[in-house]
Amino acid sequence: MNNILEIHNLSKRYPGVQALDKLNLAVEAGSTFGLLGPNGSGKTTTLGIVLDVLKASEGSFSWFGQPLSRNTKRRIGAILETPNFYPYLSAAQNLKIVADIKGVDHAGIDPVLETVGLRARRQSLFKEFSLGMKQRLALGSALLGNPEVLVLDEPTNGLDPEGIAEVRELIRKVAGQGKTIIMASHLLDEVQKVCTHMAVLQKGKLKVSGRVDTILNQHDQVIISTGSLEKAFVYLQQIPQVKQIRKENNELVLSLADGFSSADVNQVLFSQGIVLSQLTVRKKSLESQFLDIIRDQTTPTV
């Protein structure tokens, strides 16, 4: 398998806090990878370490199967937390410095300014920019030199709805060019809209990682009603297809184990002589799925 980024047993301790605890992760080439978690879960810490600005307490990582080098850095365009530029320099002057460091020809500056819609403001000083423009300039700076990988930390943070839509559109466009994108976000909605793969972090630990569609679909709930509620309740607690069950009014609410559907439940109950009067599959809201992932201590860490 062709992995862009591999992380092995990465840990980061601050005095009194375990910011990252033995994280293992792999990002496949061509994927749009979302690193999801509440604030303080270790997303920025993880990105900071693989981008060489934070020191890992333990563990290792590799880009393109190689250790960090000038060459690997040039193949990555990254923004960490805030847009970082010289306030007294113009957009173009700032990007010239970035281009120098990345070893990119200055001819590449205007096209990226065009891409992020700042071409007309190229001579304006960075300090005069609005937050949205600063964010877009940072994105443009990350795109300089046409890197294979984009690393974005909360790219829509602090933007207005229009700005958020623009940035997401830009990310999809870039992903469409076959680039690998790694983005941190605390918004499940954003990850679900933009990403193909995701990993969920909580308190520095990996809760789950994999394809977005598999992770988000496996947590649907099945609600059943039947004349023989007690019998069904006892039986369903014993079979492996059911992961969790609880009684709610005159209904049973089930979470199914991986790989089973509501049809399987219907079939086994029927074979036991239990006839259902109602069977509903409830798609959980994204937020409650997210909370489930975070709360569910039994979710295997991958």
Place this chain on the structure above:
Amino acid sequence: MIQHFATELRKLLPYRTFWLFLLLYMGLLLLIIFSASHVQINNQAVGANLYVFPDIWATLTYIASNFNLLLGILFISLITDEYAFRTIRQQVIDGLFRADIIMNKFWVVLFIGALCSLYVFSLGLSFGLQHTPTVTLAKVLSGSMHVVYYLVQALGYMSIAVFFAFLIRRNGLAIIAYLVYTKIIEPLIHWQVPDELDKYFPMKVFSSLTPMPGREVFEAITGPSVQLSPQQAVVPALAYIILFYLLSYLLLKMRDL
């Protein structure tokens, strides 16, 4: 390397603080030298004695040495700004390594040191030519080694400032620590420690590079103070300069950005 230096210039040249400090340094130095050359003692212009070749080099570099702190403060601002703007972080993300960051700052220190030494040299030439009755090339150049000593001294003052900037990372605090160390702590140490030892302390080594002219007369009254000669001070001064960059590098390497 040249590419890195060019990039540093892109940051430096549009930076207003740089021009402010450079102007302050050049203007104040010119003002002091100009007004001192017109001071009359016993109906005789002081300049007539101090501003002739080859003595002028020692005089001039001694006066210039008082303005080195300005250069140090400029560098503290340059470096702590990179922390405040977080551009230091972004540049490590974009492709630099920590050793590059230190080396780039060293090139800028060298550049500004050379610029100021060149300025001192040209001041020396113009004032010397005005005040020296008979000028020969040998006379002009004989004391000009002092400008090289001055260059080493300016590099020293800036290098210790670079160290304080990387150590403390905040503009105001770093400037205060720099001034307190150079102007208060080290002089206090000099006072407590035997001269044989304190002559090797960094600020004393740096100041030995531009001794006060006419010190011999002064010392006839107060007794000799033990101090390295400028020639002797060059090697320890260079060693300190290297040490300060090494320490800055270690700080940068050890800590998160």
